[in-house]
Amino acid sequence: MAKWTPTHEAPEPLEGPVVATITGGTILWFVLFLVQLPFYGWFADHGHTWWLWTCLAGGGLGLYGIYFVRRRDAAIKRAASADPAAE
Template identity: 75%
Template sequence: MAKWTAKHEAPEPLEGPVVATVTGGTIIWFAMFLVQLPFYGWFADRDLLWWVWCCAAGGVLGLIGRWYVRGRDAALKRHADALAAQGTAPGPGPAAPHA
């Protein structure tokens, strides 16, 4: 791996509707949890309760993720507004070293 060096710069990261994506995933995890609750006894009889609790954990982690991406989105907007106030266009991040 020491002989390998990048020949070109890394592409810009893809940005999309991150908050909406995380919110949708969180809703799906909670929906799966709620759908499985009536069958709690069936899962318990077969020693498969981890399915139910995995969905609950996915929903809770989705709430944490939603809080995180909303804060990240707000920070990116604040940064872009600060650059616009200075009259500087937002550009790519720090340049990668060239070999």
């Protein structure tokens, strides 16, 4: 097992516009759901209604993701302002 043990430190995680990324993905899931909704009959005839429900579930989980990353971002900012020596 020692053969597969990493010998170097893991890099720092990349930070970016996380809230904007999650919001954009959530909007995309809801747009995909709304675009497919008029074709529900075709999806039902061909057994592909799961496509619609997958898009709706993605949008719903994205709403939770927006809530989560906004709270995370606020907590990071609070921690940074409380401890200016950490920078």
